[in-house]
Amino acid sequence: MPASRATAADPERRRDADRTRSEILEVATREFADRGYAGARVDEIAARTRTTKRMIYYYFGGKEQLYVAVLEHAYAQVRAAEQELDVEHLDPVSAVRRLAGLTYDHHTAHPDFIKLVSIENIHQAEHLAKSEVLTNLKNPAIDVIGRILQRGREDGVFRDGIDAVDVHMVISAYCVFQVANQHTFGALFGRDLLDPGLREHYRTMIGDLVVSYLTST
Amino acid sequence: MPASRATAADPERRRDADRTRSEILEVATREFADRGYAGARVDEIAARTRTTKRMIYYYFGGKEQLYVAVLEHAYAQVRAAEQELDVEHLDPVSAVRRLAGLTYDHHTAHPDFIKLVSIENIHQAEHLAKSEVLTNLKNPAIDVIGRILQRGREDGVFRDGIDAVDVHMVISAYCVFQVANQHTFGALFGRDLLDPGLREHYRTMIGDLVVSYLTST
């Protein structure tokens, strides 16, 4: 039984279901994000892994199921990151700024995820809707925002009548746009939104935007 | 030469280059917007017109050139709408609200355009970058915003140091998100952002958001 423990870690292993599976998933994520569902090529994904196309069908069943697996995996990572949000110890205004900044960081750090979401929207979220895994994922960010808003109201710094989902939507819209539309925006306005030199500016801006909205009279 | 005048209007005409060309463009716009570049089918586009695939190649040259033509046509429509922006007679705050509202109206009224932009971003705006027609299109909205901001500063109602392109970006981000991400957002949060009953709420919100940002101290 040391064998079974060595199994997962042994770099000499020639056959490793977990490694093969996750390698396919990783490569497929890039391929789908870069070329869209229809544009992605199963052969190309296979070629970029250490294994063959046969394995994609062995583990995932087909191109569409692989795509759904990629989506589920990507969303799971995002939700995991949202679980880490630790802003409840801050005053409401600081908490909102921090939440916005962290969301900005996460989105800009995971462009593949943003692209997958764009692609899924092109397809009217049909795969997402079909996946129980994904529709059952509750978004922890909403609850976090809800509690911040309530504390802000109690402290008299935030307005009444603001919905947590709306706040989340505004932050998402802003952060998603930076990544999802960077190329057309860059081409049309000659400005790279993700230029490292502009990063602090745009990272601060979403916090300012939301805070001014919440605190305006 | 009455013949040549009757030509364009005559509903009995069997051959009408303009009509055929624009019909192809119209159908192709929907097809590309719905299925993406790789997912779109030339045969399908042809089948939905009164003409045949042969004509697509006759008028446009190929699938890629047709896609570029669709993009150029879509952008031209948007720019035409922006030329109509008439907000300079309003006080700065009202002008910003009106600009935001009109942008919201336009985006929600032209979902195909938003989808095309999403698709073009998946492809890193390579077609847009190649088209001189598109890269030379200057965005009139930026100048409009610039003048509003200046008047607002002069009146002492707006802060200093706000960039017109940033304001445009925020408004775009918000309005694009409503359309581009409506399906995933709807599936994950159980809220249809484009529900007619929510329309006034979301239309007002982007104005409030920007105004509070510009007027905050």
Added chain:
DNA sequence: TAAGTAACGTACTAGTTCGTACATTACGCG
């Protein structure tokens, strides 16, 4: 009105792409 050309249709091809039948081998377990 007749000729020339722009506009159009049909039928086909070459290449691509998802998917699979069949064969093989490494590894865990008794």
Added chain:
DNA sequence: CGCGTAATGTACGAACTAGTACGTTACTTA
């Protein structure tokens, strides 16, 4: 240590899809 199965590789096929060769006809214009 050998047996059974999970894991893997190869080679191929059926279907689809962009693009075109070739032929035809409506419209214009001299």
